Amino acid sequence: xxxxxxKLCALxxxxxxxDEVRDYIxxxxxxxxxxxxxxxxxxxxxxKKGAVSPDRxxxxxxxxxxxxxxxxxxxxxxxxxxxxCGGVDRRVVLGKRVFIxxxxxxxxxxxxxxxxxxxxxxAAVPKLDALRVDIGAEDAxxxxxxxxxxxxxxxxxxxxxxxxxxxxxxxxxxRVGCAAMLKLLEGELPADTWFVFTVQEEVxxxxxxxxxxxxxxxxALVLEGTTAADVGGxxxxxxxxxxxxxxxxxxxxxxxxxxxxxxxxxxALAEAGGVPWQTKGRIAGGTDASAIQRRDAGAAVxxxxxxxxxxxxxxxxxxxxxxxxxxxxxxxxLEEAARGY
Amino acid sequence: MEMREMIAALxxxxxxxxxxxxxxxxxAELLRPFVDDLETDVLGNLIGKRRCGVEGAPVVMLxxxxxxxxxxxxxxxxxxxxxxxxxxVDERILPAAEVVLLxxxxxxxxxxxxxxxxxxxxxxxxxxxxxxxxxxxxGFSDGEQAAERVPRGTPAVYATPCFAMGEHLLAGKSLDDxxxxxxxxxxxxxxxxxxxxxxxxxxxxxxxxxxxRGALTGAWGVDPDYALAVDVTFGTAPGTPADRSxxxxxxxxxxxxxxxxxxVSDKLIAVAEKRGIPYQLEVMGGRSGTDADEIQTTRxxxxxxxxxxxLRYMHTPTEIIDLRDAEAAAELIAAWIESFGEED
Numbered sequence: 047x048x049x050x051x052x053k054l055c056a057l058x059x060x061x062x063x064x065d066e067v068r069d070y071i072x073x074x075x076x077x078x079x080x081x082x083x084x085x086x087x088x089x090x091x092x093x094k095k096g097a098v099s100p101d102r103x104x105x106x107x108x109x110x111x112x113x114x115x116x117x118x119x120x121x122x123x124x125x126x127x128x129x130x131c132g133g134v135d136r137r138v139v140l141g142k143r144v145f146i147x148x149x150x151x152x153x154x155x156x157x158x159x160x161x162x163x164x165x166x167x168x169a170a171v172p173k174l175d176a177l178r179v180d181i182g183a184e185d186a187x188x189x190x191x192x193x194x195x196x197x198x199x200x201x202x203x204x205x206x207x208x209x210x211x212x213x214x215x216x217x218x219x220x221r222v223g224c225a226a227m228l229k230l231l232e233g234e235l236p237a238d239t240w241f242v243f244t245v246q247e248e249v250x251x252x253x254x255x256x257x258x259x260x261x262x263x264x265x266a267l268v269l270e271g272t273t274a275a276d277v278g279g280x281x282x283x284x285x286x287x288x289x290x291x292x293x294x295x296x297x298x299x300x301x302x303x304x305x306x307x308x309x310x311x312x313x314a315l316a317e318a319g320g321v322p323w324q325t326k327g328r329i330a331g332g333t334d335a336s337a338i339q340r341r342d343a344g345a346a347v348x349x350x351x352x353x354x355x356x357x358x359x360x361x362x363x364x365x366x367x368x369x370x371x372x373x374x375x376x377x378x379x380l381e382e383a384a385r386g387y
Numbered sequence: 388m389e390m391r392e393m394i395a396a397l398x399x400x401x402x403x404x405x406x407x408x409x410x411x412x413x414x415a416e417l418l419r420p421f422v423d424d425l426e427t428d429v430l431g432n433l434i435g436k437r438r439c440g441v442e443g444a445p446v447v448m449l450x451x452x453x454x455x456x457x458x459x460x461x462x463x464x465x466x467x468x469x470x471x472x473x474x475x476v477d478e479r480i481l482p483a484a485e486v487v488l489l490x491x492x493x494x495x496x497x498x499x500x501x502x503x504x505x506x507x508x509x510x511x512x513x514x515x516x517x518x519x520x521x522x523x524x525x526g527f528s529d530g531e532q533a534a535e536r537v538p539r540g541t542p543a544v545y546a547t548p549c550f551a552m553g554e555h556l557l558a559g560k561s562l563d564d565x566x567x568x569x570x571x572x573x574x575x576x577x578x579x580x581x582x583x584x585x586x587x588x589x590x591x592x593x594x595x596x597x598x599x600r601g602a603l604t605g606a607w608g609v610d611p612d613y614a615l616a617v618d619v620t621f622g623t624a625p626g627t628p629a630d631r632s633x634x635x636x637x638x639x640x641x642x643x644x645x646x647x648x649x650x651v652s653d654k655l656i657a658v659a660e661k662r663g664i665p666y667q668l669e670v671m672g673g674r675s676g677t678d679a680d681e682i683q684t685t686r687x688x689x690x691x692x693x694x695x696x697x698l699r700y701m702h703t704p705t706e707i708i709d710l711r712d713a714e715a716a717a718e719l720i721a722a723w724i725e726s727f728g729e730e731d
Contacts, residue, residue, distance in 0.1 A: 209526015278467030278522030
């Protein structure tokens with residue numbers, strides 16, 4: 047599981063350019079699939095038979111895409127204008143490395159040296175239109191040999207374990223969910239299940255909407271990475287959830303009010319099964335559940351997440367114990383859902 | 388060793404101001420073949436001397452600093468580490484930065500946590516997070532563990548490796564000023580086996596990033612007649628005005644201004660012209676912000692010059708230099724040393 051997470055995080059998959067992640071997942075999932083499909087969006091569908099066949103199948107989903115940058119233009123001096131794909135606070139990209147395009151051309155998002163800035167400048171965050179990705183090109187013509195507008199860029203992809211069982215990588219949101227699904231696929235299933243690896247979650251759950259129309263699930267389990275905000279300097283009570291305290295099951299987030307009976311049923315399941323779990327202390331974040339819940343005839347949805355620090359930044363951090371709980375509890379959720387929902 | 392490999396080897400060392408000894412071994416190994424002896428002084432300057440054997444020959448000091456900007460742990464907030472900066476660090480680059488803590492047990496990885504956009508109001512995102520509200524997260528479970536493994540006073544540096552960009556550029560942390568330390572070693576390599584008319588002291592300085600403190604004792608000890616401070620200068624980049632910076636790939640920069648003796652600047656220009664070495668001029672009104680400021684006024688005064696390497700995004704984890712400029716600088720410095728004893 048941990049090894050799969052690391053492998054997945056090393057791949058590039060900024061929204062709309064999920065190809066590397068899709069190729070890897072397909073290769074890993076095919077031996078366990080009874081049926082596979084794709085769609086024009088680029089979602090992958092892996093069907094696996096289970097002990098029972100409900101009228102409307104179960105669906106598990108995680109998104110393949112990650113936040114990053116997209117090149118919007120090339121200046122005369124060869125530096126790249128860019129925008130973000132997904133929600134990125136531009137304060138986390140200053141002074142950082144990015145890798146642009148299919149060739150992973152290294153670039154940096156630099157700022158003016160501190161020696162040349164005045165206090166007023168240091169009190170402001172540079173506007174996006176003042177930031178550039180510098181790939182060290184001689185000029186625009188040289189830059190065009192290596193990149194072109196529309197190219198996506200990913201954050202620095204160093205991956206390592208550190209401290210007391212923590213993992214640092216980019217794109218933990220939502221490769222932890224993808225890895226949990228690959229793990230689930232390897233085992234026996236309690237009911238027929240569609241495993242859907244979605245695209246474009248970070249830009250508005252666009253892949254999941256289409257997937258819900260195709261699968262028409264009765265019950266969908268969304269596996270995610272969610273923002274913890276349990277870091278230093280956060281006032282007590284302002285945290286969303288905590289690393290090391292188990293899986294996160296929200297009753298509500300910014301995108302979804304979960305059916306309260308569903309919430310109570312599955313949190314009771316965690317409780318009874320001795321699975322460490324927590325809910326969100328603040329209404330924050332959103333997942334593919336928002337699209338699936340209200341698509342077409344609608345579906346019952348549940349989100350189970352691993353708590354992560356610094357998501358949507360180059361330095362996202364998870365606790366390995368929480369991440370490894372994901373497929374364990376997801377398996378229990380499927381068992382329970384197979385009894386009817 | 389090639390310039391590229393030498394810069395990468397030096398920039399990979401972790402040695403913020405006050406903790407330069409972390410870079411001494413690598414620097415000493417690279418410099419040793421080209422000098423007669425190596426010593427360190429009480430501040431942590433590493434000095435390699437090559438003697439020409441001529442009685443009464445002038446002493447020339449070549450200075451580049453070995454220290455880099457960094458952070459230092461000042462306390463704890465739960466399991467997280469409070470810190471301050473060592474040298475000039477723009478706090479705006481810190482959220483989500485990766486660092487290496489130089490802990491008693493050895494290097495420890497850490498990240499500087501940033502609140503995710505999901506919980507930060509739009510209006511807050513326009514304001515930089517002040518350093519006192521930023522914390523290093525080294526993956527500790529509680530404050531006790533943090534304090535035991537990372538005591539107060541533990542320094543940290545950026546984690547960025549040295550990496551190539553295209554054919555000519557190198558990027559990463561601490562290219563300020565390890566790339567110039569490499570330039571000095573490369574210059575000594577060029578002079579290896581040649582007869583010189585000056586004694587040369589390569590002075591790899593401590594504590595430049597906190598204000599030329601190493602150069603004070605280092606220059607006193609070397610007691611030079613001439614000196615060159617070799618440091619980085621602002622490279623032209625988005626956000627850095629072209630009239631206050633030098634172009635990457637435009638050659639090494641020769642400094643003009645009160646911090647540089649006119650005789651030395653003129654000689655450097657003449658040498659560059661004669662040898663066809665690409666150079667550009669950098670004019671500084673007052674202090675240079677390099678060790679030249681301290682060296683120039685050491686003892687009875689030192690005829691000091693400035694040779695600089697254009698560098699983009701100074702003091703960030705992603706500085707960029709052009710290897711062609713570094714080669715030009717090494718060539719110029721070697722040629723200038725050779726010019727001692729030559730007829731004008």
